Amino acid sequence: MMDGSPHDINRATRRSTCAYCGVGCGVLLTPDGNGGVLVKGDPDHPANFGKLCSKGSALGETVGFGHRLRTPLVHGRETEWDDALQLVADRFKQTAEEHGPDAVAFYVSGQLLTEDYYVANKLIKGFIGTANIDTNSRLCMASTVAGHKRAFGTDTVPGTYEDLDEADLVVLVGSNLAWCHPILHQRVLAAKAKRGTKIIVVDPRRTASCDGADLHLPLTIGSDVALFNHLLAEIVVRGAVDQDFLRNTNGFDAAVESAQSNDLSATGLDPEDVSTFCDMWIGTQKVVTVFSQGVNQSTSGADKVNSILNCHLATGRIGTPGCGPMSGTGQPNAMGGREVGGLANMLACHLDLENTDHRAAVKSFWNAPQMPDAAGLKAVEMFRAVGDERIKALWIIHTNPAVSMPEADAVRDAIAGCDSVVVSDITSATDTARLAHVLLPAAAWAEKDGTVTNSDRIISRQRPVLAPYGQSRPDWDILAEVGRRMGWEAEFDFQSPAEIFREHAALSGIAGKFGRDFDISALADLSETGYNTLDPTRWPVTSKRRGGRFFADGQFFHYDGKAKLLPVEHRAPAAKTGRRYPFRLNTGRVRDQWHTMTRTGLSARLSSHLAEPYLDMHPQDAAHLSIEAADLVEVKSPHGICILRARMTNDVTPGQVFAPMHWTGETAPSARIDALVTGAVDPVSGQPESKASVVSVQKLRAAWYGFAISTQVPEPNCDYWALARTEAGYRMELAGRSEPADWDATARAMFQLPQAQVTSFTDPARNLHRLAFHREGRLLAAIFIAPEPVAVMRDYLATRPGEEVGSVLIGRTPADVPDPGPVLCSCFGVGINTIARAVEDQGLLSVDDIGSALRAGTNCGSCKPELARLLKSLTLPQAAQ
């Protein structure tokens, strides 16, 4: 360990998978010898063929150790694994014995590898004896799972990504594919370039995905069922029903009857636009309907999914090249979690918990002492049960519910009040990890060994290239040892992930015999070498069948072998707008951040795109509320309050506001957006309605606004702050309702620089204060305070910490240096002003021109929609002349 490279296994390049979304891109990982990893797209992976988005490209910047948890912590004290694991085992055992198994719960994550997930599910359902295991996929995929099961009999993704290449029409429903699944979006754009594929976006909000689209339907939030019911009715009216295929289905008449009593006006759409949508959808044989969180995160999420599936089933457009519904999943292994039964109402291998035969088969296979016979608590119910002390021992693995759950303040308080909280994570710096009694250091992405399944059923290997940091261990290993310490030595005597994979594959063979879709039994005898060298493999993998599409043959997984069309009706979101809460709050992702930023937030490049939380609102609404650009606003819901930066944009319609979901107690405590979100759930899927809360908005009466830069993590203490990583350290936006008496003392406390030398500029009558702290001529930190939003060249200032102090307090570039502006292309760090200048000076006419001149957009391409938009905004006024 003296050679400074303690983490290399060796320097060889290995194939693995990206840590982020469910596209499941293949990556090539090469350790750099200094504990870092070089990341490239895997040209041979069928999901991405070598491409990576901005987040994936920056993965190498997130494997540092600064934030890592080194050893187990019990009540904050470093503890030996032996003691920590015995404590966990004793606690769970004791709790189950004293209060019954249902007093124990696991809340896990789509970040877990399939093998980890399998062990967790086996331990709690088969041995502790409760179905109280749920996953953050409940917040993401549960409505799709429910919709798939209702229509197909199993949770089956019918098609493959190749369908996006071969479709003539791609409809994106509730999906900002360009930012959330950029590699799939680029496949769609490539198809458009190659074969003229048309693109329709169905989204209440105009997103980056609309650039390059042929039609955008900004429907009223939550009205998707009304739109697709109308489509189904039109399919019937126009005689587009595939009568042959219909023989493989049930429920058509009831579904059509319901669709025909539909009220299209609920969508708020222009009937002419809807008519065009129907023309295009019905008139195009090869149509893929991609749907994502805008569909799922809804109290009618399952119905929305079925309303889409109904249309594909009625037209028989399913399971053939270029045809079918396709769900875009949010997490790297949400699909794997579904396969192993990580949801409270599922057993492993798509078997049903509430089916006696399935239950008995799994119980026997596992040699399990007990099996619950009813579904466990789903995420929202689970944390309510934690809150009212029905659940007394909770294990949270690789997820951050204190931030990401709806009604997050109540969830945070519930966890804080729970008797026994175990958290497995790679860092102690998350809102949830801070609430743990026992904190277990888990191996991180680049250290883990196992498999993941992506959105088109491809099982890919995740391979380690770094040794586990400190004392951290793989999750399967931690879980299995707790199982052994609870008394189930043989059942959890796993020696390697391959062994777990084989057990899972063997169990899937039993599922296959029950007629389930998920059958990889042909891999049940995979050797260690075979496992290590496993190429990306689409399931099923049986002696009879490998990969491919489902359902073109008309064979479904209900007991009669048929699919089912569901009669569905439009229901408005649960929360109603009114005088007190007049706005409908939509939430979502931004391009360069992922979930609660515990990984992406470590990358300076990714943090520069949108470096603080914001609220998009329509200019009309802003004007009514006397809110101006860059004001901070207080956003209140019945569940909580947030402070966000206001942005005026026509991207949202009047009455609608949008906020990203990524900020946490670690990065912007007043912007934990899920504190506002209603806990109302879909009655079928249990998925919360994260995109249709109701809020009020008013201007924050801030006494001061601030911007700060620092080489070290600052510790602010004010009403609003948002922290972002930079190459030179950190940058921060700040504001407060009341002004501190002494800015010098306040800033020194925040930057923890009691002794540093200071240069200051103050205009007390204007409440302007600027202070730069330095040592030996090098800038350590600076803060810029004003009574209104501070006008300084942030992106330039962010580069200054560690440099010569110079005239940093002026807050702008030297006279001869242009301001690059906020980063638009994060791969090459190209700012918006740099691009705008080049467009004007060099007369650039296209996104490709910009790429040739500045390289912007030429690596991952995730910024291309924004480049296109910027180009249009710069060139339109001239064109009009």
Place this chain on the structure above:
Amino acid sequence: MPRERLVIIGAGMAAGRVLDHLTEAAPERFELTLFNAEPRGSYNRIMLSPVLAGEKTYDDIVTHDADWYAHRSITTRFGEHVTHIDRKTKTVHGARGPVLYDTLIVATGSEPFIIPLPGHDLKGVIAYRDLEDTMTMAHLPEGASAVVIGGGLLGLEAAAGMAARGIDVSVVHLMDHLMERQLDAEAAALLQTSLEAKGIKIHCSAQSESVLGTDGHVTGLRLKDGTELSCDLLVMAVGIRPSVSIGQTAGLKTDRAILVDDQMRTSDPNIFAVGECVEHKGTTFGLVAPLFDQAKVVAQTLIGQEAAFVQKSLSTKLKVTGCDLFSAGDFADAETRENIIYRDLSAGIYKRLVIENGRLIGAVMYGDTSDGAWFFYLIQSATDITGLRDTLIFGPAYNEDGGPPKGPLSAVAASPPEARCNGLTQLRRAA
């Protein structure tokens, strides 16, 4: 036609500047006679400090030498005291004889104020006014000691000049900080630190009680608190008194000094006055800039041009190497006034701007005075600086073209760029 007889009493800097203007604009018009009590013509008195510090010689600072006067046929009566003026006969009586005038300019300047302390008349007690004083200080042997009473501009220049020559110097100042007319306490503290770094000892809030001496020569100064400072030379630099006796005796109206109107005319229409001996609208003058303005007004008036003297804000620079200091305008605190302050104390930099009604009215800077001229211009031109206020103190480089480009107001662009005004809702129908 006989030329107009113009007599000037005094060859200080104001008189020199009057002659410059007149001989250039109307070289043939006047028959000129110049009296000076000092045995020389005009030199740049404000450059005596660099001479004292050894940075310049006397020859470097002479502005008008014997050739200059001879060339312009100016009768010089140097080293000759004027005894009195007879206004009835329009005659100036010098020690060596009378001369008639049509027009007279009184430019008798000022005398240094000597505090009448016990012992003030001992040998080795001097003021700091002229070349002789400068030479007395300059010729002190190295290792000698000196006390300067007065921590104003002149006193500090004297102290620094002697310190530069290896003299052990103490400054005794009555007020609680140095240069209180030009500096606020904070800038004065920085100045004090730099002067102390040059080995000068500073005693503020210090009242002198008596001059000590032996054998008729100064040996020290006793303060009211009992402190005794020994010295070989005591320099009093505590201000000036306008030299008004000649004018007063002639019956010109005086108050603190000779009263003049906007054309610098005294109560006698044929007699003008310029320089430190005049009082204009209640003000007397000690800095060179208004003297030059007065000189120009007199010259223009004499050749028949319309001109009027207007008092302007003044700026000060201290001519002490390593003490970069600039002060201009009015910087006393008042309820209507607002301050903008820049501090970099580790680098010894302090800047304070005083704003009133959206205009810059005062500036004090220490350590970095490079933008002094620009601030002085803003003060004198009474420019509305409201739009520049947030970056004003950073100087002209950042404030060209009516204000600097500012940065964005937040980390997220206030309005993301709009591709189309209302999105794609209006269909671009598929072909």
